[in-house]
Amino acid sequence: GNSVTQMEGPVTLSEEAFLTINCTYTATGYPSLFWYVQYPGEGLQLLLKATKADDKGSNKGFEATYRKETTSFHLEKGSVQVSDSAVYFCALSDEGSGSNYKLTFGKGTLLTVNP
Amino acid sequence: GAVVSQHPSWVICKSGTSVKIECRSLDFQATTMFWYRQFPKQSLMLMATSNEGSKATYEQGVEKDKFLINHASLTLSTLTVTSAHPEDSSFYICSARAFGGAQYFGPGTRLLVL
Numbered sequence: 604g605n606s607v608t609q610m611e612g613p614v615t616l617s618e619e620a621f622l623t624i625n626c627t628y629t630a631t632g633y634p635s636l637f638w639y640v641q642y643p644g645e646g647l648q649l650l651l652k653a654t655k656a657d658d659k660g661s662n663k664g665f666e667a668t669y670r671k672e673t674t675s676f677h678l679e680k681g682s683v684q685v686s687d688s689a690v691y692f693c694a695l696s697d698e699g700s701g702s703n704y705k706l707t708f709g710k711g712t713l714l715t716v717n718p
Numbered sequence: 719g720a721v722v723s724q725h726p727s728w729v730i731c732k733s734g735t736s737v738k739i740e741c742r743s744l745d746f747q748a749t750t751m752f753w754y755r756q757f758p759k760q761s762l763m764l765m766a767t768s769n770e771g772s773k774a775t776y777e778q779g780v781e782k783d784k785f786l787i788n789h790a791s792l793t794l795s796t797l798t799v800t801s802a803h804p805e806d807s808s809f810y811i812c813s814a815r816a817f818g819g820a821q822y823f824g825p826g827t828r829l830l831v832l
Contacts, residue, residue, distance in 0.1 A: 645826065646724070646826040647811065649820050649821075704815055704821070706752070706813075708762050711761050
């Protein structure tokens with residue numbers, strides 16, 4: 604079956620530090636990959652996505668590249684801000700027929716950015 | 719664009735009552751909607767998948783008679799927690815999948831059963 608493994612947190616950084624949150628996956632077929640962010644007390648927001656190998660998703664300074672050879676989709680940001688403090692979820696979507704496009708989530712990584 | 723709403727955002731009810739949660743895609747038509755449950759500091763657990771006009775598909779271990787899902791249109795799905803008990807207290811989140819796109823999530827509904 605499909606699975607997503609992401610770096611366990613919590614991750615604590617100072618403002619303007621470089622961020623990497625690792626995410627690897629196992630899947631049958633050719634999944635789409637996503638990063639979602641959840642701020643305290645809120646639902647999930649789509650941060651970025653990539654639908655095929657070598658695609659780079661980017662948004663709000665965050666980037667992730669779909670690496671099929673290493674089955675990875677690591678999230679990076681060059682300079683984090685206090686407002687980036689949240690839980691980040693890596694996810695994949697089974698795009699195969701009959702899959703109903705269910706998302707498989709990683710366990711989430713709590714990021715805290717201190718001023 | 720791609721906004722999903724949930725109503726209510728908070729609900730407190732007595733044990734034994736039923737609670738209905740609505741999920742709406744406001745600016746797009748959703749081919750499929752999903753219902754999740756999230757426990758504190760944990761990831762989302764998929765409860766069921768619903769397609770407009772057909773019966774929901776429940777994940778293993780989820781009681782379909784307890785968590786009734788109705789997907790009346792391409793923009794509305796409802797989850798009814800029947801005969802709620804304190805162990806049903808949780809954060810319930812819906813998502814909607816647009817044609818050929820990602821899933822967009824609602825803001826969640828926090829249910830507390832007393």
